[in-house]
Amino acid sequence: MSFPQRRLRRLRRTPTLRRLVAETRVAVDDLVAPLFVREGIDEPQPIRSLPGVVQHTRDSLRKEVRELVSLGIPAAILFGVPARKDAQGSAAWDPDGIVQVALGDLRDEVGDDLVLITDLCLDEYTDHGHCGVLDGAGQVDNDATLELYAEVALAQAGAGADIVAPSGMMDGQVAAIRDALDDAGHHTVAILAYAAKFASALYGPFRDAVDVTIADGGDRRGYQQDPANAREALEEIRLDVLEGADMVMVKPAVPYLDVICRARAEIDLPIAAYHVSGEYSMIKAAGANGWIDATAVALEQLLAIRRAGADLVLTYFAREIAEELAD
Numbered sequence: 001m002s003f004p005q006r007r008l009r010r011l012r013r014t015p016t017l018r019r020l021v022a023e024t025r026v027a028v029d030d031l032v033a034p035l036f037v038r039e040g041i042d043e044p045q046p047i048r049s050l051p052g053v054v055q056h057t058r059d060s061l062r063k064e065v066r067e068l069v070s071l072g073i074p075a076a077i078l079f080g081v082p083a084r085k086d087a088q089g090s091a092a093w094d095p096d097g098i099v100q101v102a103l104g105d106l107r108d109e110v111g112d113d114l115v116l117i118t119d120l121c122l123d124e125y126t127d128h129g130h131c132g133v134l135d136g137a138g139q140v141d142n143d144a145t146l147e148l149y150a151e152v153a154l155a156q157a158g159a160g161a162d163i164v165a166p167s168g169m170m171d172g173q174v175a176a177i178r179d180a181l182d183d184a185g186h187h188t189v190a191i192l193a194y195a196a197k198f199a200s201a202l203y204g205p206f207r208d209a210v211d212v213t214i215a216d217g218g219d220r221r222g223y224q225q226d227p228a229n230a231r232e233a234l235e236e237i238r239l240d241v242l243e244g245a246d247m248v249m250v251k252p253a254v255p256y257l258d259v260i261c262r263a264r265a266e267i268d269l270p271i272a273a274y275h276v277s278g279e280y281s282m283i284k285a286a287g288a289n290g291w292i293d294a295t296a297v298a299l300e301q302l303l304a305i306r307r308a309g310a311d312l313v314l315t316y317f318a319r320e321i322a323e324e325l326a327d
């Protein structure tokens, strides 16, 4: 007996058929736009290694979020570039610090039409560029840093953040922040944990965006994860869920699709993926050279991230892709 030849191409014949059977989609509803706001500037500043992305003034940030809302983008994550840095990173929890005042502006501008997420870390604010405070030996002191993260969480929640997103990879950071928020009555403020964050060379352009140089040629390998380790990433994710994370994140995205996929198989909370600065810049650079179609490659990568199992994607392409999808 012979079997009829299986013909899988039948369902690929027309765009409408393909649309009908598509398993995964990229929708504007899943995009989170990263935004930079810099203290003490009068004009938005371009970022050399992130073409099309700027350090905003308070005013240009207001305008940008109005446009994001009109495009249907549901959320933004805010990063601050302070005018002065110190050893502790105290501008991070100063009620008059740049992110706190920008949060007030944005709430005033868009109400609840945009979910306001704040990156919760110290590296933009410390003069040595590490994500925490240093001990006498120049190492990042985990538990002393947790106390400062709690202060930052309170400042951000007090200024109106809907979601705080700790990105420093200190042990116990989610529990410490949850405790601090709850003790202060901020029960409704959610935590998006940068749970599996790898020590990646793809963060280079971001450090231009926030004017961070790690002192003495240092790196973050003592706290961010080794790119070699996927099982350990799952441990990080499980721990953050136990500590009270409302959502977990894998970062970067495309080189770590295996981690997203394994996390999806095990975790039923929303999973976010951060398509990071270097992932954006590589596509932009190749596009500018005419070597690839940048928009098509961006869409393909975002689709891959969704296919791997991420619910939301933080991406510098958010606005561009929202415009593309609206056409």
Ligand code: PBG
Pocket (backbone or CB within 6 Å): 119, 120, 121, 122, 123, 124, 131, 167, 168, 202, 203, 204, 205, 206, 207, 220, 275, 276, 277, 278
């Ligand atoms: C730390 C933080 C970083 C990024 C997001 N939060 C930088 C780092 O860990 O060095 C990188 C994001 C990107 O590359 O787009 N506050």
